[in-house]
Amino acid sequence: MASKELGCAPTTIYSRANANPAIRAAIDKERGLILDFSEHRLIEAINRGEHTAIFFLLKCLGKERGYVERQEIKAEVKLEVTRGVEELTDDELTIIARGGKLSARTK
Numbered sequence: 500m501a502s503k504e505l506g507c508a509p510t511t512i513y514s515r516a517n518a519n520p521a522i523r524a525a526i527d528k529e530r531g532l533i534l535d536f537s538e539h540r541l542i543e544a545i546n547r548g549e550h551t552a553i554f555f556l557l558k559c560l561g562k563e564r565g566y567v568e569r570q571e572i573k574a575e576v577k578l579e580v581t582r583g584v585e586e587l588t589d590d591e592l593t594i595i596a597r598g599g600k601l602s603a604r605t606k
Contacts, residue, residue: 514528541555541556
């Protein structure tokens with residue numbers, strides 16, 4: 500919004516804010532006011548019994564009580580070790596260090 504009013508890119512404002520503590524303080528103050536307003540509205544929605552607001556609060560503040568959404572990912576990994584690291588040549592270690600795979604002929 501501020502960038503639109505000033506006729507500049509948002510990155511310009513943030514660059515100036517990083518260089519000027521007064522601008523950074525003004526941005527932080529406005530964000531604090533917006534956050535206070537939003538928290539007030541969230542509490543009002545919870546008091547009205549709005550389920551989405553209740554779920555949101557529980558997900559954000561109720562994590563230590565188990566109100567968390569998580570995905571469980573199961574994976575099977577088959578790892579075959581035919582030689583120890585100490586048996587690899589310098590060239591083979593370089594290939595592995597660079598993220599490459601050893602071909603059948605380098606094994």
